[in-house]
Amino acid sequence: MAIRHREWITEKGTKGSAWVVDYYSQVGKRHVKSFAKKKDALAFEAKTRIEVNGKVHVADSETVTVAEAGKLWLAACDGLERSTVAQYTQHLNLHIAPLIGKKKLTEITIPAVRAFLDKLKAEGRSDAMVRAVRVSLGSLLSDAQERGLVIRNAVKDIGRAKGKAKAAARHKEQVTVGVDIPTPEEVRAMLAKAEGKPRVFMMTAALTGMRASELRGLRWADVDLKKAEVTVRQRADAYHEIGSPKSAKGRRTIPLPANLVAALKEWHKECPSGELGLVFPSGTGNIEFHANIVKRWYHPPQIAAGVSVNTGDLDKDGKPIVAAKYSGLHALRHFYASWLINRPEDGGLGLPPKVVQDRMGHSSIQMTMDVYSHLFPKGDDAGTMDNAASVLVG
Structure with a gap:
């Protein structure tokens, strides 16, 4: 040399x-x-x-450009869900290829990645989009590594970014009751204004914590009304395709309270039949659109119950236009988690973190604690401390 x-x-x-x-x-x-x-x-x-x-x-002449590597990467994603592949394709075509697609893989160094991420942000991409594209670029480089087209994965080598992400997570606001999590009073009011299928759907969401995709793909075959339990075995994705749960932990059995069992029994008599045997299908027995569930089943009962917010706009009669306070179905999943965690004297079940993780279908206990640790009883309230202290000092 x-x-x-x-x-x-x-x-x-x-x-x-x-x-x-x-x-x-x-x-x-x-x-x-x-x-x-x-x-x-x-x-x-x-x-x-x-x-x-x-x-x-790996010499420059023996490698390929980022755009070429991207095509190989997408071709290897055939086994992934359609929505995931679509997201990867968008990241490659709209963000990665236009900015660094012509560069050789050997040119993708740590400084090059930092410059790329800074460019994304400077051009108006949101922080969430920049993070998502960064993950996709890292996956692309990992695939190229396995093919022998590049030695280093510069995305994984950026240690400072990981540290910043952890620092940002520490400052991220935790889910809050009344803001992200409906209160028991709000859920009670919403259910009182709902009827038929929307009411049973909202009850199931609030009392099982199932994800929206899991509810859309739920079959009667997976609901055991005699044992009062439901088993999550599949979900329906954004493309109306049935697939496996989000993770291995997503396959789980959830107990059903008696009032939900009664509601499901009544709904079963009226439920439209279809080849998929779904619990909450469309009127024709097929997979219901997520948007229809939100706009037709979930939002109207909230507005009718006064669980709403002022949009700041006025209608043609000059009256304020209100919108549902909780826009996404995930709020009911948060509610279920809080119900599992809250003490019995506060209207909850008082379950330990590991059980909460299993019921929620979280892939790890860390995920459960990251989101909900602040909701668990601290064990040092005044009454508990007084009783413990009296044992020690009389």
Whole structure:
């Protein structure tokens, strides 16, 4: 491996020069790479010497561009859910390829990734979108690593970004009762204004904590009214396709309270039949659209019950226009978690964290605690402390 300074005269008669690194890869193939500055040539030579000795070097001529690697990456995603592949495709076509698609994989260094992420943000992408694209780029580079097209995954090498993410998580506001989580009084009022299928659906969501996709894909075959339990075995995605639960922990059995069992029994008599045997199908027995559930089943009872917020707009008669306070169905899942956690004297079940994790179908106990740790009883309220202290000091 050698570094030499090369000079020449261009066609225009001007003097040109470059620093050239001449080396053989671990497979004995000769490569020549030029640099405008000597310090860049020295840095490349030092890095390449280590890679060649470790038999892990990939020359520029033996790799591909980010856009080309992206096509290989998407082709390997066939086994993933359709919505996931669609998201990856959007990230590649709308964000990654336009900015760094022409770069060779070997050019995707830590500084290059930082510049790319900064560019995304400068062009108006939200913080959430930048994080999502960063994850997709990391997945693309991991796929390229497995193909031997690049040695390092610069996304994974950015340790500072991980530290920043943890710091941001510490400052993220936790879900709050009355803001993110409906209060028991609000849920009671919403159910009082709901009728038929919407009421049974909302009861099931609030008293099982099932995800919207799990409720949309729920079959009568998975509801055991005699044992008063429901088993989550599948879910319906955004494309109306039935698939497995979100994770292995998503497969779970949830006990049903007596009033929900009674409501489901009555609903079963009226439920539209269909080949899928769904509990909450459309009027034709097929998978219901998520938007229809939100707009037709979930929002109207909230507004009727006064569980609403002022939009700031006026109708044609000059009256304030109100909207549902809880826009997403996930609020009922949050409510279920809080109901499991709250003490019996506060109207809850007082279950331990591990049981809450199992009921919610979280992939890890860490996820449960990250979201809901502040809701668990601290065990040091005045009454508990007084009783404990009296045992010690009389």
